[in-house]
Amino acid sequence: MVLNRVWIGMFMISMIMGFSKLIFWQDLNILQTMMESLMKAAESGFNLALLMTATLSLWMGFLQIGQDGGAIGIMSKLISPLFSKLFPEVPKNHPAVGSIMMNFSANMLGLDNAATPAGLKAMKELQELNPNPKVATNAQIMFLVLNASGLTIIPVSILAARTANHSTDPTSVFLPILITTYFATLGGLIYVSIRQKISLLNKTILSYVGGMTALIVIFLIYLVYHPEQIKTISSIVSNTIMFGFIIFFFTLAIKSKVQVFESFINGAKEGFQVAINIIPYLIAMLAAVALFRSSGAFDGLMMGLKESLIFLGVKSLEFIDALPVIFMKPFSGSGARGLMIENMTVFGPDSFVSNLSATFQGSTETTFYVLAVYFGSVKITQTRYAAGAGILCDLIGGTVAVLVAYLFFNV
Numbered sequence: 001m002v003l004n005r006v007w008i009g010m011f012m013i014s015m016i017m018g019f020s021k022l023i024f025w026q027d028l029n030i031l032q033t034m035m036e037s038l039m040k041a042a043e044s045g046f047n048l049a050l051l052m053t054a055t056l057s058l059w060m061g062f063l064q065i066g067q068d069g070g071a072i073g074i075m076s077k078l079i080s081p082l083f084s085k086l087f088p089e090v091p092k093n094h095p096a097v098g099s100i101m102m103n104f105s106a107n108m109l110g111l112d113n114a115a116t117p118a119g120l121k122a123m124k125e126l127q128e129l130n131p132n133p134k135v136a137t138n139a140q141i142m143f144l145v146l147n148a149s150g151l152t153i154i155p156v157s158i159l160a161a162r163t164a165n166h167s168t169d170p171t172s173v174f175l176p177i178l179i180t181t182y183f184a185t186l187g188g189l190i191y192v193s194i195r196q197k198i199s200l201l202n203k204t205i206l207s208y209v210g211g212m213t214a215l216i217v218i219f220l221i222y223l224v225y226h227p228e229q230i231k232t233i234s235s236i237v238s239n240t241i242m243f244g245f246i247i248f249f250f251t252l253a254i255k256s257k258v259q260v261f262e263s264f265i266n267g268a269k270e271g272f273q274v275a276i277n278i279i280p281y282l283i284a285m286l287a288a289v290a291l292f293r294s295s296g297a298f299d300g301l302m303m304g305l306k307e308s309l310i311f312l313g314v315k316s317l318e319f320i321d322a323l324p325v326i327f328m329k330p331f332s333g334s335g336a337r338g339l340m341i342e343n344m345t346v347f348g349p350d351s352f353v354s355n356l357s358a359t360f361q362g363s364t365e366t367t368f369y370v371l372a373v374y375f376g377s378v379k380i381t382q383t384r385y386a387a388g389a390g391i392l393c394d395l396i397g398g399t400v401a402v403l404v405a406y407l408f409f410n411v
Helices: 004-026 030-069 071-086 095-108 111-129 138-148 155-166 171-195 203-225 226-253 259-295 298-311 318-328 333-349 354-365 365-377 386-409
Strands: none
Touching: 004 030, 004 259, 030 071, 030 095, 030 111, 030 226, 030 259, 071 095, 071 203, 071 226, 095 111, 095 138, 095 226, 111 138, 111 259, 111 354, 111 365, 138 171, 138 365, 138 386, 155 171, 155 333, 155 354, 171 203, 171 354, 171 386, 226 259, 259 298, 259 365, 298 318, 318 333, 318 354, 318 386, 333 354, 354 386, 365 386
């Protein structure tokens, strides 16, 4: 119940901080500020869910076509040897395997709009195998942790933000981000495998993971020697692959004589219902984050950390100004992005702080957002060790990001 404790803890700390400011610092506006942020967070959560409804309906409609036409089944067979080892509870060629593959593919390509619907569909399909609907299964935890670790090959939004802020070398963070997010994902995979007694030395797992690693290394080497092509690849290849999936779905559906339009409508209806289920969970998490920030607890945490590092004799403190990004990332992707952009404005787009902030931003996913949305969509309340594993991925990603930044960006 880590997620429950974190949520309560954020509220209690925020309240203590707010009343302390009112009593000891005579900040007469603090409670009003906190209440306004709380109400805005609730409104933002509802509006975000409404915006997600269109995307969910669209992509879950396409996924339904893929499932009815047999495309998802074919994809499942291709990846089933690996998934049968990582997800032993899931039967071979189960529809969830194809949805999980779609989710991972979209995440690696930086296509969040396509990744979320596929992920939510995967959670729903995994939930159908769940003997206890309120408690997360091993398969759901493995999926969520790998999802929350945020393996991304092409960080499109980060490169776009750096370009918009006039960086002289927007793609300089590409390699550090890929290294960081890869280690975060690997750490999550190892941790969950140990908890679930899955042997990572299995030949099937080693061949798939080794093959993926080799492809990533080859891709990296190519882009290191052709940095001018990164922007083109990010804008063309990613969308080409996703359109390729859609064409594949339609082709097999027509060949199988599926009523494509009706199939799409059924999937879209499902996406609409999923969006409705998400709203309470989304509002709950965004409210806690907003209160934590508006009370000053977040700023106090950062100040305390900085003073502690100075007291311990840490001499190189350049990385501290970028830490708010990695602390915010587990709770809010947009909040972390805002802090990253703010650092570009304050310190310069090509400064060490800005480069590290971008690396932090691309290192992991929004852990608590992912847990709230994905588990909320299937009404799971007991997440077991999923939140702890997600936090571990964040810690690994943050640590590796600092080390890689000092290696790549000399200060």
